[in-house]
Amino acid sequence: MTDSTTISPPSTRAATRAERRRLVESVGAHRRLSAGRRSFELADLRRLNREAGRRARAEARRGKALQRIHEKQTTRERSLTAKLNGLDGKRAAKERQALAVLRRESIERSLRGTRLTTSQVNGIGGGLVRDLAAQGITTAADFRRVSWGKAPSGRGGEVLYIHRTQGRKVHINGIGEHRGRPLMEWRRAAVARAEARAPQELPADERHRVEEIIENERIRLRDELAEVPKDAEAARAEVEQLHAEHLATLAARERDALEEASLRRAEFDETADRLLTLRAELAAHVELHGDLGLRERRARSRALRPVPAALPAIPAQRSRRHTPEGTGAHAEPGDSGAAPGTSGAAQAAPAASGVPEGAGVRAGLGWLVPVAFFGMTTVFGAGETDDSPLWFAVSARLVALAVVAGLLWLWIPRRRWRTARPMPAGTGWLVSGVFLGLVAASMFTDGAERDGGAPWALAVVAVLLVLAGVGLRSSRGRNDSASD
Incomplete structure (x- = not known):
């Protein structure tokens, strides 16, 4: 059909x-x-x-x-907090600075008021006073010190120079060692009197002004510190x-x-x-x-x-x-x-629906340090001596080369932003254990250090570090498998 x-x-x-x-x-x-x-x-x-x-x-x-x-945000908050905590010390420094300015001004006024006369300096008469005034030296504030040097004409011996406070040094004919020493003693006495008369404490109005400046700074820093979380929240939003x-x-x-x-x-x-x-x-x-x-x-x-x-x-x-x-x-x-x-x-x-844990966090550049170290070990060896056997030199270089290859294999993909992740847990322990193991092995091959206890101690520590690194890697792998 x-x-x-x-x-x-x-x-x-x-x-x-x-x-x-x-x-x-x-x-x-x-x-x-x-x-x-x-x-x-x-x-x-x-x-x-x-x-x-x-x-x-x-x-x-x-x-x-x-x-x-x-x-x-963390850096800004830490910086502002440190500035707030340092305001008390800053206030004391400002007070010392203001007092130093007041004392310096008082000493300058006193020195400018101490005029050079024949009655105050032994051995200096009216003619020398006029000669000094012609060079701009009339008070104790007009010069600082005296020194010896060659004569301005370049002939003869050394002469005494007076160093002016503003300007170059000058030589006054007739003022030598016998008249220069009393002149400096007169100035030192004037400076001592001016320092004794200068204020020893900061006046109340100046202290209040410094306190007001510090308080305004504290208010500004507090306001800025309060704005930091708001700015961070706005940036996050x-x-x-x-x-x-x-x-x-x-x-x-x-x-x-x-x-x-x-x-x-x-x-x-x-x-x-x-x-x-x-x-x-x-x-x-x-x-x-x-x-x-x-x-x-x-x-x-x-x-x-x-x-x-x-x-x-x-x-x-x-x-x-x-x-x-x-x-x-x-x-x-x-x-x-x-x-x-x-x-x-x-x-x-x-x-x-999501990204792996740690995405966006790149492996640090510090891992290049063990890479460079084991790379040099691959080329130059692990401290071999003339008595070191050939098998140790070859084995040490192969182990170092394997560590370099393994670290680069783990580190390079974790530096790229698309595959950025931290280095696996336990990697640092493993690298440290291998490093100490190579050091211990080189000490075992050295006849001078073989009989001591240091090689055995390093070997035990190296084994413990390697076991700890393997344990961390395996436990992390089990946790990842369970989460999957």
């Missing part, structure tokens, strides 16, 4: 061949359309991975910006707003891409259903009319070749997991995701 859906037999052989040709060409065309599904699914998988990468980079930038704000806007933009782009992918996937589903229908019609046509020749069989075999397998897990599970909140996208009931290939799709889905 023939099914009611089958095509009724054509009236002529030509019509049968034409109908067969139409069915074969339709099956071939739909097969070629369905063959593009695998490429589409792979492209969609790459799209989802790119979206997850964009979200991870956005979170890393946000974390980096928040970390900078926190560091800036700005970062969060920019991050939210960026995420919204990403979500809109992801939503549009998901809708386009869903439409494309629906077209592939429709094509697959149509291909099944055409194959059923072709099978019914062959059953009804039989074989129509070699050429028809070849065309039919090409059209009925199997379609390359697609990735059935991507449409259902990956799209649903990766869909941002609020998009309303959901999987169709008929889409199941139990086929192989689900693992690669499912692994990228958690990355879209």
Whole structure:
């Protein structure tokens, strides 16, 4: 019995061949359309991975910006607090400075009031007083000291020079050692009297002025310190707003891409259903009319070749997991995701919802120190002597080279912003243990230090450090596995 859906037999052989040709060409065309599904699914998988990468980079930038704000806030608060705590010392310093200025001004006034006369300096008469006045020296404030030097003409012996307070040194004919010494004693006595008369304490009005300056500074620093958290909070709010806007933009782009992918996937589903229908019609046509020749069989075999397998897990599970909140996208009931290939799709889905712990925190540049040290050990060895065996020299260099390679393998990806993370826990313990182990091994190969207890102590400490590093690495790995 023939099914009611089958095509009724054509009236002529030509019509049968034409109908067969139409069915074969339709099956071939739909097969070629369905063959593009695998490429589409792979492209969609790459799209989802790119979206997850964009979200991870956005979170890393946000974390980096928040970390900078926190560091800036902490530094500013520490600086302002230190300034507030140092205001008392600053007040005392300002008072000492103000008192020193008052004393200096008082001494200057007193010296300017002490005039040089013949009655005050022994051995200096009216003529020398006039000669000194002609050179601008009339009071004790006009010169500072006397010294010996060559005569201005360059001939003869040394003469006495008087160093003026403002200006160059001068020589007065008639003033030598016998008259220069009394002149300096007169000035020292005038300075001593001026210092004794100068104020020893800061007046009340000056002290009040300094206190007012310090209090105004304290109020300003307190206000500035109170503004630091507000500024930091405003900066964080700005970062969060920019991050939210960026995420919204990403979500809109992801939503549009998901809708386009869903439409494309629906077209592939429709094509697959149509291909099944055409194959059923072709099978019914062959059953009804039989074989129509070699050429028809070849065309039919090409059209009925199997379609390359697609990735059935991507449409259902990956799209649903990766869909941002609020998009309303959901999987169709008929889409199941139990086929192989689900693992690669499912692994990228958690990355879209968050970033790894420590993202945005790059490994420090301090790790270059052990890299440089073990690199030099690889070239120059670990302290070998002439008595060191060859196996120790080779083994030490190989161990150092392995440490350098391992550190660079861990450190370089963690310096890039896209994959920024801290160094694994326990790495420092392991590096320190290997370093002490090399030192202990070099001491064991040295005949002078072999019999002492230092090599054994270093070896024990090296073993403990290596065990501690391995324990930290393994416990961190178990915690990561449990969290996954």
